[in-house]
Amino acid sequence: MSTTLALARDTSALEQRIALIACGQRPGKTQPCDSCRRKGAGLLTIASTGAADAVAAAICGTGRGPACHDCKDKAAEIVRVFNEEAE
Template sequence: MSPTLALVRDTSALEQRIALIACGQRPGKTQPCDSCRRKGAGLLNVAATGAADAVAAAICGTGKGPACHGCKDKAAEIVRAYNEGAE
């Protein structure tokens, strides 16, 4: 009996996907860079709140707004990816 086990969701694939979006997607690119990979877990946590603005700020690197347009686009995609992955 291990009741906590059911609560652990494997988020590594989702984390990787989010990191890749933050890093910038290109045809043929399947892995985020090391720096973006390290941000993946943090971005996942921010994405879980559904606050795209906060995600954008986190990607942009300032930690607070306003984020640039490119990062806002990435943030919207990350929140969408998170919601898909959380289904």
């Protein structure tokens, strides 16, 4: 298997995990909604910058800050997960 294919699979898995966090985690929930799934790539890109406030604004959907408390918490978790995967 090529490294490019492995990287694409890893990125896809991380994108799905980030989308699920943005959608809201709860016991038994394994997939994000379609809207959050579509946001996954963008959230991954924003998370790579470490800008939790920008991630929160993207999740909240207002396009500008400040984001709500729940979205700020989700954004902090997304940035943490991204940083863990980058190590």
